[in-house]
Amino acid sequence: MAEPLLRVENLKTQFFTDAGTVRAVDGISFEVHEGEIVGLVGESGAGKSVASMSLLRLIESPGEIVGGEITYKGETIFGLEEGPDGDLQRRDDMLSNEEMRTRIRGNEIAVIFQDPMESLNPVFTVGGQLREFIELNRDLAKREAKREAIRMLREVGIPDPEQRYEEYPHQFSGGMRQRVLIAMALACEPSLIIADEPTTALDVTVEGQIIELVDDLQEKYGTSFIWVTHDMGVVAEICDRVNVMYLGEIVEQAPVDDLFHATKHPYTNALLNSMPRPDRTVEELDPIEGVMPEAISPPSGCRFHPRCPDAREVCQRVHPEAKVVDQADGHSHRAACVKHDVFDAGYDESVPLEAEPQVTAGTPGGGEDR
Amino acid sequence: MGLLRYTVARLIQAIPVLIGITVITFILANLAPGDPVRLMLQGQQVDQEVIERVEQQYGLDRPIHERYVTYMANLLQGDLGHSIQRDRPVTDLVVQRAGPTLMLVVSAYAFALITAIPLGILAATRRNEPADHISRIVALLGVSTPSFWIGIMLILVFAIQLGVLPSSGLVYPWWGPDHYGYSGYPELLYQTIRHLLLPMVALGTLQMATLMRVERTQMIESLQGEYVKLARAYGVPERTILRKHAFQVAQLPIITIVGLNLSTALGGAVLIEYVFNINGLGRLLLEAIIGLDYQLIMGITVVIGTMFVIGVIITDISYAYIDPRVTYGDRE
Numbered sequence: 001m002a003e004p005l006l007r008v009e010n011l012k013t014q015f016f017t018d019a020g021t022v023r024a025v026d027g028i029s030f031e032v033h034e035g036e037i038v039g040l041v042g043e044s045g046a047g048k049s050v051a052s053m054s055l056l057r058l059i060e061s062p063g064e065i066v067g068g069e070i071t072y073k074g075e076t077i078f079g080l081e082e083g084p085d086g087d088l089q090r091r092d093d094m095l096s097n098e099e100m101r102t103r104i105r106g107n108e109i110a111v112i113f114q115d116p117m118e119s120l121n122p123v124f125t126v127g128g129q130l131r132e133f134i135e136l137n138r139d140l141a142k143r144e145a146k147r148e149a150i151r152m153l154r155e156v157g158i159p160d161p162e163q164r165y166e167e168y169p170h171q172f173s174g175g176m177r178q179r180v181l182i183a184m185a186l187a188c189e190p191s192l193i194i195a196d197e198p199t200t201a202l203d204v205t206v207e208g209q210i211i212e213l214v215d216d217l218q219e220k221y222g223t224s225f226i227w228v229t230h231d232m233g234v235v236a237e238i239c240d241r242v243n244v245m246y247l248g249e250i251v252e253q254a255p256v257d258d259l260f261h262a263t264k265h266p267y268t269n270a271l272l273n274s275m276p277r278p279d280r281t282v283e284e285l286d287p288i289e290g291v292m293p294e295a296i297s298p299p300s301g302c303r304f305h306p307r308c309p310d311a312r313e314v315c316q317r318v319h320p321e322a323k324v325v326d327q328a329d330g331h332s333h334r335a336a337c338v339k340h341d342v343f344d345a346g347y348d349e350s351v352p353l354e355a356e357p358q359v360t361a362g363t364p365g366g367g368e369d370r
Numbered sequence: 371m372g373l374l375r376y377t378v379a380r381l382i383q384a385i386p387v388l389i390g391i392t393v394i395t396f397i398l399a400n401l402a403p404g405d406p407v408r409l410m411l412q413g414q415q416v417d418q419e420v421i422e423r424v425e426q427q428y429g430l431d432r433p434i435h436e437r438y439v440t441y442m443a444n445l446l447q448g449d450l451g452h453s454i455q456r457d458r459p460v461t462d463l464v465v466q467r468a469g470p471t472l473m474l475v476v477s478a479y480a481f482a483l484i485t486a487i488p489l490g491i492l493a494a495t496r497r498n499e500p501a502d503h504i505s506r507i508v509a510l511l512g513v514s515t516p517s518f519w520i521g522i523m524l525i526l527v528f529a530i531q532l533g534v535l536p537s538s539g540l541v542y543p544w545w546g547p548d549h550y551g552y553s554g555y556p557e558l559l560y561q562t563i564r565h566l567l568l569p570m571v572a573l574g575t576l577q578m579a580t581l582m583r584v585e586r587t588q589m590i591e592s593l594q595g596e597y598v599k600l601a602r603a604y605g606v607p608e609r610t611i612l613r614k615h616a617f618q619v620a621q622l623p624i625i626t627i628v629g630l631n632l633s634t635a636l637g638g639a640v641l642i643e644y645v646f647n648i649n650g651l652g653r654l655l656l657e658a659i660i661g662l663d664y665q666l667i668m669g670i671t672v673v674i675g676t677m678f679v680i681g682v683i684i685t686d687i688s689y690a691y692i693d694p695r696v697t698y699g700d701r702e
Contacts, residue, residue, distance in 0.1 A: 058602055106604035113603075118596035122695060123618045133604045168694040181600075188604065 004031040011068035013054045024050040026248035037225040039235045042245035048228045052194045107137035110185035114197040116177035120169035127165030137188040152183040175206035196228045247303040254333040264335035312350035391675035451665030460669035471650035478574035486578045490585025512579025521572035521645040538647035541565045569646040588620035629685030
């Protein structure tokens with residue numbers, strides 16, 4: 001297989017707060033290949049947004065990337081090595097802050113944020129903001145950038161783009177603003193777009209339109225996407241491969257069909273069972289017991305074990321790293337659960353855990369990740 | 371509706387406010403104890419007949435609503451009445467004294483804005499660092515110290531101890547260099563600034579302190595906005611984010627504060643003019659009140675009230691100019 005566009009290995013991002021160290025992203029690895037839409041799924045607080053912002057090295061204090069390696073098109077976005085004194089230090093070939101800003105952000109990796117209401121600056125025209133980003137990331141002169149901006153507005157399905165160019169964000173509806181943000185991302189001609197819950201703030205009909213639009217444009221431009229969401233329905237519709245995150249870790253990684261039809265991790269299973277579907281009534285929904293623990297003090301062993309229906313005694317002790325449990329269409333199916341034979345942790349002999357009384361806090365959702 | 375029509379609409383809306391100002395001032399001035407005619411006679415014993423004749427001459431014998439109508443009719447022709455104390459038309463006095471007050475207030479605001487905005491931004495970007503703590507202390511002192519006391523201290527230090535700046539009076543550039551015997555316009559400008567410096571700082575410190583804190587808070591909030599995150603994600607330089615993306619949003623409340631504090635500044639000018647011996651409206655008002663010079667009190671209050679209303683209108687218009695979300699009062 002060709003070299004992936006983006007390779008993330010054992011990435012760790014932590015926040016150093018007064019209450020302690022929050023391990024928001026705790027050793028995740030995944031790849032994005034050219035032309036792929038890769039899902040990053042999980043409940044609120046699983047570390048999806050922090051993971052995606054880490055890729056741009058846009059983690060604000062008190063947060064910091066503390067470990068792992070991010071390689072994009074053969075260049076090192078983040079990497080550590082052992083220094084002469086034995087301490088870890090940043091690698092020499094790691095891109096500088098200035099290089100990140102001028103070469104990576106926007107023109108190589110662009111983002112679409114969750115909240116189209118807040119993401120546009122209220123005091124500048126929509127066209128002006130679009131034009132500024134195009135000028136900055138594509139080295140176009142003002143007039144060409146404006147022409148390009150209008151072309152992109154038309155491309156994302158905004159009627160009267162010449163006129164809308166001059167208007168302010170408050171004159172746009174939520175769906176239209178999200179289209180503007182998509183136009184911004186595509187207009188910079190990046191190879192990778194990180195879409196951080198881009199449809200969460202929209203109502204369902206608009207969500208459908210936006211997903212369709214992205215699907216069409218993705219095909220046309222061949223851009224790769226990292227699609228961050230908590231919505232399994234969206235995942236099914238748009239993603240090629242999926243990473244399921246729980247408490248800062250990727251617990252399952254698989255091509256989308258395998259994930260849905262040959263689910264290997266109890267958490268993914270629970271997520272799928274908690275999803276409303278037309279063929280099931282609300283009573284038949286099976287919400288995940290309890291709430292996700294704080295990333296500041298994760299449970300011992302497998303982090304999902306306190307909420308896991310399949311948990312056994314061994315799950316409290318053994319912390320599983322994701323391993324290949326299956327192969328499908330040249331992609332491996334990884335899962336981090338000791339009940340699979342490859343782990344050989346003695347799951348079958350272990351005694352089941354007594355279900356502890358838990359507060360039922362509903363299904364994954366909410367969308368807010370911060 | 372365009373900006374021009376909005377401006378006109380705001381001016382028309384100001385008319386009832388101005389009428390309200392005249393009604394209230396007129397009633398208050400007439401309810402105040404003391405008889406202007408007796409005060410004018412300064413305790414001399416005169417016949418009741420004489421008093422009545424003087425009252426008739428100034429129209430004081432007629433009922434209050436009649437006098438108000440007469441007053442308004444004259445006002446519309448630019449006649450603010452006659453100062454009993456000074457025996458001169460109020461209009462002349464007010465026009466003569468408005469210049470210094472305007473010069474003082476405008477320069478105090480210019481000083482406040484020019485210092486407060488950079489300092490506020492500095493404090494916001496160096497949050498909880500020494501620069502931020504110093505600015506917090508300066509702001510606290512500025513807000514809690516009375517402006518006249520600052521004025522007196524400035525005089526003590528710069529005029530008396532160091533002797534580098536004049537302690538009283540202003541130089542009015544519109545009188546020209548010949549009036550003061552200066553060599554030319556450069557010297558006139560130099561002297562104008564020299565004389566203005568201390569009263570400007572004394573009056574502007576309070577505004578500076580308030581605005582600096584507001585600027586800091588607003589910049590911090592603006593810098594945490596999603597649009598700043600977006601700009602960063604698209605590789606916009608941090609300098610541009612600070613100067614353009616975050617800055618412009620943060621200035622909206624500043625404009626509001628400037629407009630609202632205009633009344634404080636005009637009030638403060640009264641004391642500062644007294645401390646620095648400036649012949650402005652404030653001092654004139656103070657003397658008019660002591661002398662129960664009704665027509666003069668009325669005239670000055672109407673003029674200061676008008677200044678305030680115009681200030682608020684300018685604020686509104688500039689707000690509409692920089693915030694596209696302000697609708698001009700029409701339905702979409």
